[in-house]
Amino acid sequence: MGDSPPDRLSVEPASPYYDQAALARGVGIRFRGVERRDVEEYCVSENWIRAPAGKTRDRKGNPLLIKMTGTVEPYYLTPLSARPVADES
Numbered sequence: 001m002g003d004s005p006p007d008r009l010s011v012e013p014a015s016p017y018y019d020q021a022a023l024a025r026g027v028g029i030r031f032r033g034v035e036r037r038d039v040e041e042y043c044v045s046e047n048w049i050r051a052p053a054g055k056t057r058d059r060k061g062n063p064l065l066i067k068m069t070g071t072v073e074p075y076y077l078t079p080l081s082a083r084p085v086a087d088e089s
Contacts, residue, residue, distance in 0.1 A: 005074040010041040017041065026077030032070040040065055044072050 005027045010017040029039045031049050041050040052063035
């Protein structure tokens with residue numbers, strides 16, 4: 001894992017684009033120049049995000065997601081920490 005988040009990421013564990021390590025670090029999204037905190041999935045190369053459409057739910061009880069297109073800029077909320085050094089005592 002480098003200093004930039006993956007090209008595509010989802011918070012749904014059943015998705016093939018789910019990445020626990022990236023989500024544990026925290027990923028922020030700037031969409032069309034505005035900070036978004038409700039993004040469920042994004043793709044930088046295809047310029048889209050999926051976010052809940054208000055309080056509506058699908059028939060399984062999950063939030064109803066809408067796909068919006070525009071410039072997507074992901075970033076990590078916490079910096080990459082230095083690896084711990086083993087104590088040689």
